[in-house]
Amino acid sequence: MREMYRHELSAAGEALAALTDDIHVAVVDATTALLEADIDVAERVISQDAKIDAQHELIEKQAFTLLARQAPVAGELRTVVAVLRMVFELARMGDLAAHIAKIARLRYPQMAVPDSLRANVLRMSEVADDMVQVASSVLRTQDLELAETLAGLDEEMDQLRKDQFRILLSDDWDESVEKAIDIALLGRYYERIADHAVAVGGRVIYIITGEAPEGEAWPNA
Amino acid sequence: MREMYRHELSAAGEALAALTDDIHVAVVDATTALLEADIDVAERVISQDAKIDAQHELIEKQAFTLLARQAPVAGELRTVVAVLRMVFELARMGDLAAHIAKIARLRYPQMAVPDSLRANVLRMSEVADDMVQVASSVLRTQDLELAETLAGLDEEMDQLRKDQFRILLSDDWDESVEKAIDIALLGRYYERIADHAVAVGGRVIYIITGEAPEGEAWPNA
Numbered sequence: 001m002r003e004m005y006r007h008e009l010s011a012a013g014e015a016l017a018a019l020t021d022d023i024h025v026a027v028v029d030a031t032t033a034l035l036e037a038d039i040d041v042a043e044r045v046i047s048q049d050a051k052i053d054a055q056h057e058l059i060e061k062q063a064f065t066l067l068a069r070q071a072p073v074a075g076e077l078r079t080v081v082a083v084l085r086m087v088f089e090l091a092r093m094g095d096l097a098a099h100i101a102k103i104a105r106l107r108y109p110q111m112a113v114p115d116s117l118r119a120n121v122l123r124m125s126e127v128a129d130d131m132v133q134v135a136s137s138v139l140r141t142q143d144l145e146l147a148e149t150l151a152g153l154d155e156e157m158d159q160l161r162k163d164q165f166r167i168l169l170s171d172d173w174d175e176s177v178e179k180a181i182d183i184a185l186l187g188r189y190y191e192r193i194a195d196h197a198v199a200v201g202g203r204v205i206y207i208i209t210g211e212a213p214e215g216e217a218w219p220n221a
Numbered sequence: 222m223r224e225m226y227r228h229e230l231s232a233a234g235e236a237l238a239a240l241t242d243d244i245h246v247a248v249v250d251a252t253t254a255l256l257e258a259d260i261d262v263a264e265r266v267i268s269q270d271a272k273i274d275a276q277h278e279l280i281e282k283q284a285f286t287l288l289a290r291q292a293p294v295a296g297e298l299r300t301v302v303a304v305l306r307m308v309f310e311l312a313r314m315g316d317l318a319a320h321i322a323k324i325a326r327l328r329y330p331q332m333a334v335p336d337s338l339r340a341n342v343l344r345m346s347e348v349a350d351d352m353v354q355v356a357s358s359v360l361r362t363q364d365l366e367l368a369e370t371l372a373g374l375d376e377e378m379d380q381l382r383k384d385q386f387r388i389l390l391s392d393d394w395d396e397s398v399e400k401a402i403d404i405a406l407l408g409r410y411y412e413r414i415a416d417h418a419v420a421v422g423g424r425v426i427y428i429i430t431g432e433a434p435e436g437e438a439w440p441n442a
Binding site for chain 2: 064067068071073074077078081084085088165168169173177178180181184185188
């Protein structure tokens with residue numbers, strides 16, 4: 001039974017994983033745009049988001065066609081419904097990368113991120129990108145143990161967000177209110193990318209085991 | 222054809238609309254908690270979010286069972302897939318109301334919102350709640366003209382967010398960085414509630430007409 005679900009997931013998983021490759025590029029480029037104040041890279045992330053949206057639409061249509069023509073049941077149905085959810089989560093990750101690039105563009109030629117928060121934001125972006133790449137591997141390999149590593153990465157993200165607020169609210173903070181707001185929103189965007197990666201991992205676990213991952217506030221991950 | 226889709230939507234629409242009633246209460250209560258610094262109301266919103274999540278899970282299961290047992294085609298299939306998406310959007314609106322209540326709780330017994338932004342935040346909450354109620358009516362009545370009013374309300378929300386940034390970044394702003402960050406995040410949460418309401422309206426339009434609403438960056442609304 002379990003092998004059957006794995007097989008059914010593999011074709012759809014490959015299409016979704018290909019989409020995560022684009023999201024990986026978007027997250028890395030958005031961070032470059034932000035930390036290097038690179039307007040060309042920012043514009044590229046923003047314009048490439050349309051490509052991610054087009055892929056989203058295409059995968060959604062394919063899943064819909066499969067539902068309409070083949071009337072799948074049991075594991076296959078669970079897979080198709082999960083694909084519809086996952087592709088939505090992935091498209092949201094692309095939107096969030098574009099939001100990050102838009103803050104870089106808004107502040108250009110200034111840097112949105114002050115020196116005191118550079119390390120924090122860089123690490124946030126690395127954790128977010130690691131999570132995108134884990135989600136990508138999980139979609140390709142259906143490796144449950146790998147999927148479970150997403151929770152630990154998400155904890156690091158939460159800690160980074162706490163560190164960020166600590167820096168923003170310390171007596172040493174001597175930057176503008178505008179910079180503080182930018183950082184708080186950037187932190188929110190990276191954190192949401194992480195949340196969506198956790199949700200994708202959770203859906204793969206659900207497809208394979210039929211059970212929501214332990215400790216997760218399913219189905220609202 | 223069109224009448225058939227309307228009929229198919231009505232039962233599912235009623236279940237979703239019942240969920241929007243809970244979300245309406247959550248948004249109104251979260252705003253009361255915020256603007257009155259009322260900790261009891263804040264706690265109620267946060268604890269009631271589990272009820273919304275449980276309803277989400279139940280509706281998702283019902284849609285899934287319908288897919289598995291009845292293998293719906295054409296309009297009915299489109300409806301069931303849209304219900305799966307809409308219930309997810311609605312659950313996210315509940316999460317966002319809980320986020321607003323958590324900021325009220327975090328700052329209690331202080332007010333999170335300074336006097337200079339009270340009118341702005343109050344109006345944001347009213348527009349968000351109006352949009353929840355329009356989405357609710359659209360789910361119950363499948364009134365396409367009503368669904369189209371969501372775009373205008375969303376424009377008002379965007380303008381309110383711009384006004385908010387103008388106040389936060391003006392020379393007159395003499396509140397703390399902490400308050401500025403709280404407001405920026407609260408603004409983001411209300412704006413996202415509005416976005417989800419627009420997406421729900423868009424899905425209803427799609428079910429009935431088979432076309433994405435005009436001018437919308439479908440399917441990522």
